[in-house]
Amino acid sequence: MTTRVEMKDVRKAFGDNEVIKGVDLQVQDNEVVVLIGPSGAGKSTVLRMMNGLETTTSGEIYVDGKDISHAGKNIDEIRENIGMVFQHFNLFPNMSVLGNVTLAPIELGKKSKEEAEKEAKTFLEVVGLTDKANAMPASLSGGQKQRVAIARALAMHPDIMLFDEPTSALDPEMVGDVLGVMRRLAQQGMTMVIVTHEMGFAKEVADRVVFFGDGKILEQGTPTQIFDHPQHPRLQTFLKQVL
Numbered sequence: 001m002t003t004r005v006e007m008k009d010v011r012k013a014f015g016d017n018e019v020i021k022g023v024d025l026q027v028q029d030n031e032v033v034v035l036i037g038p039s040g041a042g043k044s045t046v047l048r049m050m051n052g053l054e055t056t057t058s059g060e061i062y063v064d065g066k067d068i069s070h071a072g073k074n075i076d077e078i079r080e081n082i083g084m085v086f087q088h089f090n091l092f093p094n095m096s097v098l099g100n101v102t103l104a105p106i107e108l109g110k111k112s113k114e115e116a117e118k119e120a121k122t123f124l125e126v127v128g129l130t131d132k133a134n135a136m137p138a139s140l141s142g143g144q145k146q147r148v149a150i151a152r153a154l155a156m157h158p159d160i161m162l163f164d165e166p167t168s169a170l171d172p173e174m175v176g177d178v179l180g181v182m183r184r185l186a187q188q189g190m191t192m193v194i195v196t197h198e199m200g201f202a203k204e205v206a207d208r209v210v211f212f213g214d215g216k217i218l219e220q221g222t223p224t225q226i227f228d229h230p231q232h233p234r235l236q237t238f239l240k241q242v243l
């Protein structure tokens with residue numbers, strides 16, 4: 001078993017406000033780990049530290065064996081192997097769908113324009129949007145935009161995909177399509193760390209569910225352990241509120 005991500009006693013303070021208070025977390029190759037917990041618990045901060053969008057105050061984070069907490073200039077290279085999808089899709093509004101998906105591989109010199117476009121079409125197929133290659137983002141629904149964002153992340157051939165509440169900004173009728181794409185990625189063996197409030201999805205797709213509260217991991221286990229036999233009183237309370 002290969003360890004893709006390893007966090008060791010990671011702490012993070014904003015000013016004198018410590019928001020991550022000693023987190024140890026491992027993600028194995030092909031594993032789907034879902035982070036749950038109340039708002040403000042530190043889930044986004046943990047995810048952002050995994051790809052260097054946020055620095056650590058102390059502790060260590062290894063991605064594919066490389067220490068990213070002290071990566072310095074090499075962080076860009078490490079980040080190329082980590083795809084990230086946010087709540088708000090952050091598509092480039094002045095580029096077509098195809099332009100959005102091919103931009104990074106072309107700019108980073110990974111692919112010729114022709115190769116990148118050919119490949120982008122297969123990723124658009126994965127997310128069910130082959131017919132939208134030439135559309136502009138403004139003409140797409142929220143769910144379609146989010147699926148473009150997923151295709152754009154896949155275009156970098158990441159080893160790991162991070163998702164931060166990818167369906168929270170979507171109209172309810174769009175949520176299923178995006179979760180469907182994520183489910184298929186999981187089935188294909190993609191290593192994924194997902195912050196979500198979609199408990200049904202977590203139950204079905206997660207190999208492991210990690211419950212955060214107040215900057216710490218309070219409990220983790222299989223979906224059955226977490227949803228059917230929660231131990232920590234805070235997890236029990238949380239589940240009563242969200243289920």
Ligand code: ADP
Pocket residue numbers: 014019037038039040041042043044045046
């Ligand atoms: P979650 O994603 O679980 O809702 P976050 O990781 O976003 O939680 O936030 C954890 C805590 O860190 C919150 O108290 C939040 O206000 C604080 N926080 C997050 N980002 C910043 C920042 N850039 N500056 C100051 N405080 C922040």
Ligand code: MG
Pocket residue numbers: 043044045195
């Ligand atoms: Mg968050």
